[in-house]
Amino acid sequence: MKDKPSNNIRLNSSWSEDLIKNIGCVTVGGTPSTSIEKYWNEEIPWMSSGDVHLKRIYDVPGRISELGLCSSNATLVEPPAVAIGLAGQGKTRGTVALVLLPLCTNQSVALIQGKKDKLDIFYLFYNLEFRYQELRSRSVGGGRAGLSKSILETLPIPIPIIKEQQAIASVLSAVDRAIEQTEKLIAKQQRIKTGLMQDLLTKGIDKHGNIRSEETHEFKDSKSILGRIPLEWTIQEIASVLIQPPKNGYSPSESEIWNGIYILGLGCLTGEGFKPRQLKYAPVNNRRIEAALLKDGDFLISRSNTRALVGFVGIFKDIGEKCIYPDLMMRLQFSNQVLNNYMEQVFMSRMMRRQIENIATGTSGSMVKINAKAVKKFIFGMPSLCEQKRITSRLKFNYDYILKLKLSLEKLYLQKTGLMQDLLTGKVRVTDLLDQTSTTST
Incomplete structure (x- = not known):
């Protein structure tokens, strides 16, 4: 007698439900001994759990030999099949992919095939993709929760x-x-x-x-890391186009209630400029908050973050509420020699990123800093x-x-x-x- 499926999803009354084990086949893989060289790097595709993020799998980097296949719990499965990540605390567990070549997997991946005329494998893929959160909630094992063959076999599928x-x-x-x-x-x-x-x-x-190109225009040696530049351009330090020194923001303790002012988070400065996200509630207004209030068009740069993110810039855009910028950002006020939008592109450029990452320092393995003195020394090419x-x-x-x-x-x-x-x-x-x-x- 078939097990009775149980599912909380409200289905069309004309549809039936059945368990995967009654309408398909679940295969869990294995790993050959890594100490035996002849088990590896041969002709048989061998899938690991990270490969599920490819979504549609036409090939995988892993390979094992026929000997490796025979000596492990790995099983060669014919396509099409649905692969599902069984373990992991990240997004892998419960993620599904369509497998479109014959392959085997390690023990952290299951392959599901459908029985002919009962279960279309492409339909199953979308059904399981739709139920990602449900699959994760069905996992067992506490902190290192995982799915298993038995969990998948008793999963109800609308038919x-x-x-x-x-x-x-x-x-x-x-x-x-x-x-x-x-x-x-x-x-x-x-x-x-x-x-x-x-x-x-x-x-x-x-x-x-x-x-411009050197074939059609005059260039000159900039005698700097910028190399050759158009004849009309000059090389300038950031200090030469500032009307006042860079100024740090203010980071008061976050309030639990709305007092009419937001504090920007570091995440507001991205590789694409200012994005109004990671906003926090500021406490009741005071003088230090007043000094850090932002105006539409203010130019901001992060002075502390990971090496890849430090020095991200953005031009603040009014979001309809008052905002202040935190201590880990600086406000730069440029003279009328340059456009804010141009300077934003300069700071996003490969050449400026190289200067920022080279000068950033810190005792932490992940967080580094730049200071106002360093920012003022950065150089860039300035056209009219x-x-x-x-x-x-x-x-x-x-x-x-x-x-x-x-x-x-x-x-x-x-x-x-x-x-x-x-x-x-x-x-x-x-x-x-x-x-x-x-x-x-x-």
């Missing part, structure tokens, strides 16, 4: 007819393809932005809108104000396009979440959705 399973998987796969394409486009544009920044902040743009405007305008065009792509990606993720909630519970039947799409297109 519409096989054609509906396939249709659900097809709709969600289409959204996943759109997500993947958008992510690739964002990555490509990020690479373009990095190269563009390097060109614009070392070669600039002439009055005709062209990036007109050229600064051209440079920032070109970079803004690229930034706005990336932002548009990121917003599209966010909408796709929200669309996928909504579709999963509707289709994987039968709240909306996939046939109805496809009929609506067909009607809309005609």
